[in-house]
Amino acid sequence: MSALRLAVSMLDLTTLEGADTIGKVRQMCEKAKYPLREDSSLGPVAAVCVYPRMVRAAVQGVEGTSVRVAAVATQFPSGQMRLKERLAEVKYAVGEGADEIDMVISRGLFLQGQYRAVFDEIAACKQACGKAHLKVILETGELSTFDNVRYASDLAMAAGADFIKTSTGKVQPAATLAVTLVMLQAIEDFYERTGRMVGMKPAGGISNAKLALQYLVMVREVLGAKWLTNRWFRFGASSLANDLLMQIRKQETGCYQSGNYFTQD
Amino acid sequence: MDSNDFILGGYAKAPESIDHFSINSSYDLFIGGKWVKATQQFKTTNPANDQVIAEVGLAGKKEVNQAVKAARKAYESVWSKMPAADRGKYLFRIARLLQERARQFAVVESLDGGKPIRESRDVDVPLAAAHFFYHAGWADKLSYAFPGAKPKPIGVIGQNIPWNFPLLMAAWKIAPALACGNTVVLKPAETTPLTALMLAQLIEDADLPSGVVNIVTGAGETGQALVEHSGIDKIAFTGSTEVGKHIRKATAGSGKRYTLELGGKAANIIFEDAPINEAVEGIINGIFFNQGHVCCAGSRLFVQESIADQVLRKLKKRIGTLIVGDPLDKNTDIGAINSREQLDRIKSLVKIGKEEGAQLWQSDQRIPRKGNWFKPTLFTQCAQSHRIVQEEVFGPVLAIQTFRTPKEAIAKANNTPYGLSGGVWTDKGSKAFQMTSSLNAGVVWANTFNKFDPVSPFGGMQESGIGREGGLQGLRAYCNLEL
Amino acid sequence: MTIPKTYKLFINGQFPRTESGRVLEIRDQKGVLIANASRASRKDFREAVSAARKSFEGWKKTTAYLRGQILYRIAEVLQGRKGQFVDELRMQGVKNPESDVDASIDLLVYYAGWSDKYQSVFSSVNPVSSAHFNFTSPVPVGVVSVISPSSLSLLSLVSVLAPIIVGANTCVILSHLSSISFAEVLATSDVPAGVVNLLTGQRAELVGEFARHMDVNSTLLCSDDQSEIGAVERDSISNLKRLVIRPDCSLEPSPYPIIDFQEDQTTWHPIGV
Helix, strand or coil, X not given: CHXXXXXXXXXXXXXXXXXXXXXXXXXHHHHHHCCCCCCXXXXXXXXXXXXXXXXXXXXXXXXXXXXXXXXXXXXXXXXCCCHHHHHHHHHHHHHHCCCEEEEECCHHXXXXXXXXXXXXXXXXHHHHHCCCEEEEECCHHHHCCHHHHHHHHHHHHHCCCCEEECCCCCCCCCCCHHHHHHHHHHHHHHHHHHCCCCXXXXXXXXXXXXXXXXXXXXXXXXXXXXXXXXXXXXXXXXXXXXXXXXXXXXXXXXXXXXXXXXXXX | CCCCHHHXXXXXXXXXXXXXXXXXXXXXXXXXXXXXXXXXXXXXXXXXXXXXXXXEEECCHHHHHHHHHHHHHHHHHHHCCCCHHHHHHHHHHHHHHHHHCHHHHHHHHHHHHCCCHHHXXXXXXXXXXXXXXXHHHHCCCHHHHCCCCEEEECCEEEEECCCXXXXXXXXXXXXXXXXXXXXXXXXXXXXXXXXXXXXXXXXHHCCCCCCCEXXXXXXXXXHHHHHHCCCCCEEEEECCHHHHHHHXXXXXXXXXXXXXXXXXXXXXXXXXXXXXXXXXXXXXXXXXXXXXXXXXXXXXXXXXXXXHHHHHHHHHHHHHCCCXXXXXXXXXXXXXXXXXXXXXXXXXXXXXXXXXXXXXXXXXXXXXXCCCCCCCEEEECCCCCCHHHHCCCCCCEEEEEEECCHHHHHHHHHCCCCCCEEEEECCCHHXXXXXXXXXXXXXXXXXXXXXXXXXXXECCCHHHEECCECCCHHHHHHEEEEC | CCCCCXXXXXXXXXXXXXXXXXXXXXXXXXXXXXXXXXXXXXXXXHHHHHHHHHHHHHHCCCCHHHHHHHHHHHHHHHHHCHHHHHHHHHHCCCCCHHHHHHHHHHHHHXXXXXXXXXXXXXXXXXXXXXXXXXXEEEEECCEEEEECCCCCCHHXXXXXXXXXXXXXXXXXXXXXXXXXXXHHHHHCCCCCCCCEEEECCCHHHHHHHHHHCCCCCEEEEECCCHHHHHHHHHHCCCCCCEEEEECCCCCCCCCHHHHCCEEEEEEEEECCX
């Protein structure tokens, strides 16, 4: 039960659609603040995650609460643009009020072997973030091999990432337990070497509570209890929220739940 | 969030349910297709809490004789005359029944032997079923396994099995024997008779002709009576090297064939270019799987000096996350030691290790008070001459040494009278193959460990035994070849 | 009053009618209609090959153990439906339908048992004269098109089908009416969709298509007709299909029909630090 509630506090509720509007974002913010209205002890989620144009609406939507606003930037999801425009996007989103930036690395450059360029881009984005936290999306599905994921993780952390994140959610496969393990091990080794903690966010493909708990077990056994807060671990998911709530309700009442009793934001 | 149990405490208990089937309070011997009461009984207990589970028969010379006679009758009048494809069909039936009742077998295996339910459920029982399935298919195809020769059955096989993989060892013995047209008398280990007896019940349900499989439970004397019985054509034994030598003595001059799966002290060799995190998992699995009660356990670690500190640090950290506890809890990683005797043996060897000057390390996880338990243990500063390095502990105890060059690693790895298994960890393919072909071991794992499959032959060189089980090569032990 | 069965085709795990709308009337010896079987067209064959190709990607990655389990399952399900097949075969004039079904079940069990053994028997580690680890093992050829024996027995179908799929290949088979009923067995035995596709139709019309298709890796022709064999040999040249010609009757059980649809792949790797 405590793991389920912890998982709720680690959610980054996300909407990244071409069809996003101010209204849609506002409704998601309501869900973010009060996941389950009947249960006031169940706190808000960690953050909402939106496109740069929607940041202002999101900031207004969660004002006065602990919910953070994360914006995807740097030509999400492909990253296929020059650095200049991608940095401008970061600055715009931060200017609109984003607390966190989720950037995408240039997978094309990485697969061309231009690691220095990938590193420099991440470092530049970190600088453009100012006070905002930088999550670096590796897009593990496109990197393809575990060796690539490990190397990209090490690169991102060395370049200043506050968080490393598996995927944009726009490409299959997205997050998997295996790829997450590789990234957690990278974080562990980085911490041993430098003493700096880096957060981790698996995104996409975590559709049910049971799977979410398996991720938490993995974090606990690889990195330890220190990482088990939303300061250092997030779930990038949308449908996971209601499954967590349904499982919490089921633990309390002993009955399996129906989706009809939980709000679709 | 500060008082969050998940962050601070352990995991909630996840007990496997045991209420969907029943265990008899007492079992007889299974001889000639009937349940025969023995003149004596003995108790079998749960090593996790010392509670008695059931009473089973203690077979004496008389009952062993009965069983051998039943096996001989079944061989001559039914089994050797049966079309091979039908023999195969019986084995397929047994395989399918075992798959259907898999959960019950897994639970009883953990109760009787002490291994974690995750292992019995995910490894022991599925592999046992797979062994029956695999050998079922060979029954009518044996000529393809022996080019230019006509394979014939041997006759009646006496089989003695150990307590570390009770059901799996029964499958490893019974399946190939029957596939090749033999009949068997099987003696399960003294501390773990139950899953073999459940297997006998299953064999009854499969309608296997009477006497093809006979199960005689008992202790050392029962096994001895079986080995010495003149009506046995062949002995198959898995156990310690010491007992293996006794068996050779007992069978010398008798004309009986034999295969022996004995002890080991496998070297697990980690090179600096190994995938370190994977290697650490492999080391852990190699020595702590089944509490280290594994003949092919990776009980000697050789780590290249340049990465020794890093590997040791990661090893200790990972050991700290292992959960030692109730075998029936699905969270448990390391279960109970199989018996008080085995626990005493481990304790005494560990004491010797400390006295010899090796450095002992154990993590500080809690272990239960009642029952037989031993924490995962590392010994560093080991020397090749230490008894803790030379002798098989058969427990969760790892002896660690460093090395500098591949040549040195090979020399030290091979410097043992054993030769069952070995492991090599390196990202460089050519090095992996160089190392594997230089190790004197029957099974060599490269970048993995403790992998088993019915199609892959298993067995040792030198004092680790004679003969192979599984695979095409494993059939040889159960056939006479007419050239 | 009974409900007569509609026999369609079996493609990609489904039972579609032929896109051509044509039928093959099948009558018993007394002239009574048994079925309007679908008369498959070349387009149906094309769809079937496409399904076989797609499913090959997954099928070739299955473990040998799983394939053995699936073949044994087919035998289990066929055993359960023995009565259905005995009646149907008898209706079509097949002699000794009971022993035909029994023999089919036994042959499925036989090949189930080969799934994880033919590799050990037909592979080799080759002692090359250089410091290399060198091994040869069989790999599946891919998509196989099959013209079954002319017999209406169930055994004639099983004898071509089992060795092909146990060897991790997928197939499209031109066969007889009872093959469509057999498809019901396949569909409920955990055989993935597209691994086996069964068509009924006019042999003369379709033989050429089976032999010419560029995305078929191998063709099995069960025939004693020399001109038919010659035509298939010529048609299969376009993509150098592996051609297997067998006499027009069931064979003795052996692993060689599995090997007929395997390619030998050899791998070298240096040994040395």
